[in-house]
Amino acid sequence: xxxxxxxxxxxxxxxxxxxxxxxxxxxxxxxxxxxxxxxxxxxxxxxxxxxxxxxxxxxxxxxxxxxxxxxxxxxxxxxxxxxxxxxxxxxxxxxxxxxxxxxxxxxxxxxxxxxxxxxxxxxxxxxxxxxxxxxxxxxxxxxxxxxxxxxxxxxxxxxxxxxxxxxxxxxxxxxxxxxxxxxxxxxxxxxxxxxxxxxxxxxxxxxxxxxxxxxxxxxxxxxxxxxxxxxxxxxxxxxxxxxxxxxxxxxxxxxxxxxxxxxxxxxxxxxxxxxxxxxxxxxxxxxxxxxxxxxxxxxxxxxxxxxxxxxxxxxxxxxxxxxxxxxxxxxxxxxxxxxxxxxxxxxxxxxxxxxxxxxxxxxxxxxxxxxxxxxxx
Amino acid sequence: xxxxxxxxxxxxxxxxxxxxxxxxxxxxxxxxxxxxxxxxxxxxxxxxxxxxxxxxxxxxxxxxxxxxxxxxxxxxxxxxxxxxxxxxxxxxxxxxxxxxxxxxxxxxxxxxxxxxxxxxxxxxxxxxxxxxxxxx
Numbered sequence: 001x002x003x004x005x006x007x008x009x010x011x012x013x014x015x016x017x018x019x020x021x022x023x024x025x026x027x028x029x030x031x032x033x034x035x036x037x038x039x040x041x042x043x044x045x046x047x048x049x050x051x052x053x054x055x056x057x058x059x060x061x062x063x064x065x066x067x068x069x070x071x072x073x074x075x076x077x078x079x080x081x082x083x084x085x086x087x088x089x090x091x092x093x094x095x096x097x098x099x100x101x102x103x104x105x106x107x108x109x110x111x112x113x114x115x116x117x118x119x120x121x122x123x124x125x126x127x128x129x130x131x132x133x134x135x136x137x138x139x140x141x142x143x144x145x146x147x148x149x150x151x152x153x154x155x156x157x158x159x160x161x162x163x164x165x166x167x168x169x170x171x172x173x174x175x176x177x178x179x180x181x182x183x184x185x186x187x188x189x190x191x192x193x194x195x196x197x198x199x200x201x202x203x204x205x206x207x208x209x210x211x212x213x214x215x216x217x218x219x220x221x222x223x224x225x226x227x228x229x230x231x232x233x234x235x236x237x238x239x240x241x242x243x244x245x246x247x248x249x250x251x252x253x254x255x256x257x258x259x260x261x262x263x264x265x266x267x268x269x270x271x272x273x274x275x276x277x278x279x280x281x282x283x284x285x286x287x288x289x290x291x292x293x294x295x296x297x298x299x300x301x302x303x304x305x306x307x308x309x310x311x312x313x314x315x316x317x318x319x320x321x322x323x324x325x326x327x328x329x330x331x332x333x334x335x336x337x338x339x340x341x342x343x344x345x346x347x348x349x350x351x352x353x354x355x356x357x358x359x360x361x362x363x364x365x366x367x368x369x370x371x372x373x374x375x376x377x
Numbered sequence: 378x379x380x381x382x383x384x385x386x387x388x389x390x391x392x393x394x395x396x397x398x399x400x401x402x403x404x405x406x407x408x409x410x411x412x413x414x415x416x417x418x419x420x421x422x423x424x425x426x427x428x429x430x431x432x433x434x435x436x437x438x439x440x441x442x443x444x445x446x447x448x449x450x451x452x453x454x455x456x457x458x459x460x461x462x463x464x465x466x467x468x469x470x471x472x473x474x475x476x477x478x479x480x481x482x483x484x485x486x487x488x489x490x491x492x493x494x495x496x497x498x499x500x501x502x503x504x505x506x507x508x509x510x511x512x513x
Contacts, residue, residue, distance in 0.1 A: 018432070029430040050447075070395050079459055082455065082458065082459055083455035083459075086424075086455065086458075087416070089420065089425065090425060090429075091430060093421075093425050096421060115417060118394075118417050118420070118421075119413045119414060119416060120413070121414060122416035122417060122420055123413050123416050126412075126416055127412070129459065129462060130462055132465075133462035133463050133468045133477070134467075134468025134469075134470070134476055134477065135465070135467040135468045136468075137464050137467070138408065138412055139405050139408035139411075139412075140403055140404050140405040140409050140412075141403065141404040141405075143405075144398075144402050144403045144404065145399070145403045145409050147402075148395050148398030148399045148402055148403060149395060149399065149409075149413070150395070151392070151394045151395030151398060152389045152391070152392050152395030152396060152399070153395075155387075155389065155390065155391025155392035155393075155394070155395060156388065156392060157388075158384055158387055158388035158391065159388035160382070161383065161384075162381055162384040162388070165385065184444070184448075185451075187384075187450050188447075188452060189447075190454035191451075191452050192451055192452045192454075192456065193455075195455070195456050195488070195492065196450055196455065196456055196459050199456065199460075199488055200459075205446055213479065213481075213484035213485075213487060213488055214456070214459070214460040214463055214465075214479075214481060214484055214485065214488065215479075216463055216468070216476065217475065217476070217478070218478055218479065221472075221475055221478045222475035222478075223475070226408050226478075227475040228473055228475045228476075230473075231470075231472040233472035233473075234470070243470045311436065317468040318512070323498045347401055350473070356378045376460070
């Protein structure tokens, strides 16, 4: 096979002299990025379908920390991808000025797809980074935009991999390693990704919490030592409403007998404790010891079908997470509690006083706070 | 050739699915397009030229110190970029002090200092090793 000479850059573009703008470096960075984006896509889909499960999908309640791990990988891995992506695009930047800009129809399509790939990749890391730092600078709802753009990114990536595979194969797998310069550069990029990961990972992996100097969250910082995603103020739940003596937890719907408990009556029921994490979709997670009534016990008391689905309603007045679904697998799990206390203290209002759901392997936004009603469907 | 065409079809399918989702399932497709294209324009038109300029400047640093400067800029620059939204702190909320609870400006300076120290030690060790390898 005759190898075509690299297209020349026009004379008005300054010469790129560094040896690092070459195929070998681009190939290695490309391989790393391929792995990183695939991991982000898979963990992202897990999170998406955990939050919006289609009817046929019965999500397991175990292992307890599964979501914590997948979502931590998604967010912290995604942050560590930023240096890789920037380095890769720096390496191939001279090709932006290739001359002639378009050689054939096929080449035009390929370049258009590169635009799609670069745009989607930048869009995902920029919106992701802004979202975990709670800086909503973009004019759209994050979740759906990030979700659908992921498909565009993966599609463009598949085509890119097919197009570049022969080149990667030739430069990475057939040539012997040479030149310390390249190795030094790749090591530097890896060090940049590693530093980002190390200064962030403690927001999910608490033994490293002290090193998480740049993470938007820190386990242990928050009321009763647990961070809060949505405060009572933001959810529109006042202390007066939560403290109202007329407050009752109601169990209704398709039950043999409807139940209604005051807070004192709930406290008198058999209580269990569970060590469970709040694992947030933004990547942070923090473990805590929760105490309360097993949802299973409550539903058996009311008399429900074993495969019933349950809907929890919060006292929140606004927001899409006012209610959540609990599948039969989750409510059968003995670790699934309607918690009344955390780390030995009555729940703080921001943690859902008087009563909140806490269940294993479940996104934080679905651990409904300020529960007032359990509806069996 | 057959696998190639299959892969192209899969890739195109994903792209079309994503575009359809953006058009029908997001709250502001026009804003989305603005950010999608805007990210490329800002990156290719402003960010990379700035990095290239910085890189060109490092070639004026004496050869003995160049590696150290380049490594520090590479790692430190990437970390600074990722930490920037935390340092700027636009996400802070009065009702929820557990969001962005740390002194990120100070912490970034600490992290950058550690990076610089590591780079100094690394370069010194490399130079020492090279010198001791030299036959005299």
